[in-house]
Amino acid sequence: MDKIQFKAFYPKDNKELAQEFINGHGLVLKDYGITNITSNNNTWVDNPNMYAVIAQNTNGEIVGGIRIQVADGLIPLPVEKAVGHLDPTIYQVIAKYAHEGVGELHALWNAKSVAGMGISLLLTRAGISIVNQTRCNILMGICAEYTLKMFRKVGFVVDDTLGDNGEFVYPNSNYIARVLGILNAKNMSTAEAIDRERILDLRENPSQTYVEDGGKGPVEVTYELKMNL
Secondary structure, three states, rough: OOEEEEEEOOHHHHHHHHHHHHHHHHHHHHHOOOOOOOOOHHHHHOOOEEEEEEEEEOOOEEEEEEEEOOOOOOOHHHHHHHOOOOOHHHHHHHHHHHHHHHEEEEEEOHHHHHHOHHHHHHHHHEEEEEEEOOOOOEEEEEEEHHHHHHHHHHHOOOOOOOOOOOOOEEEOOEEEEEEEEEEEOOOOOOHHHHHHHHHHHHHHHHHHEEEEEEEOEEEEEEOOOOOOO
């Protein structure tokens, strides 16, 4: 059985781990010929409103990751940078929910070495599960066509008031992206039952080992999702 470990951390306090995240993410984007993802940079490392989850193999190598940025009214969310010039309405959407605590789930990636294991879905669940450790109640996101089904499973809903019925040409002409949102990231009412159950269980028990259903069969995942904030 494949084994993997997920670890949540606060990038501002662990810059070495954050740099490993950046390196791994950059290599994956390069493999796909993508160079203009707005969240693919190192400026986020010093952002006090940034949180991350990494996936490590049994050798301790980082093979995947995901981040959450909570809006602070100063540093734009990646989705604002990505599509704001195409549809400025996104700024109004973020501002509308600012008082409730709005953030963005973004920068999801996994290495080719773990392709097909279902790591993307598991990382997405883990990322959503840590929002209760932040002041975020509403999550935004942007996803490509091939990941839309997965994001819908965990509760994201397409905002069809933005762009062309919710669609944007991003990050380049080869891709169609959609802006998504979970209006209640705390109770996860829009998620499918199994995904909601796992996310809420990870919040209750952030340190656990659980055999998850992976794309190639069962995967034993050791979760260490409690952050020392």
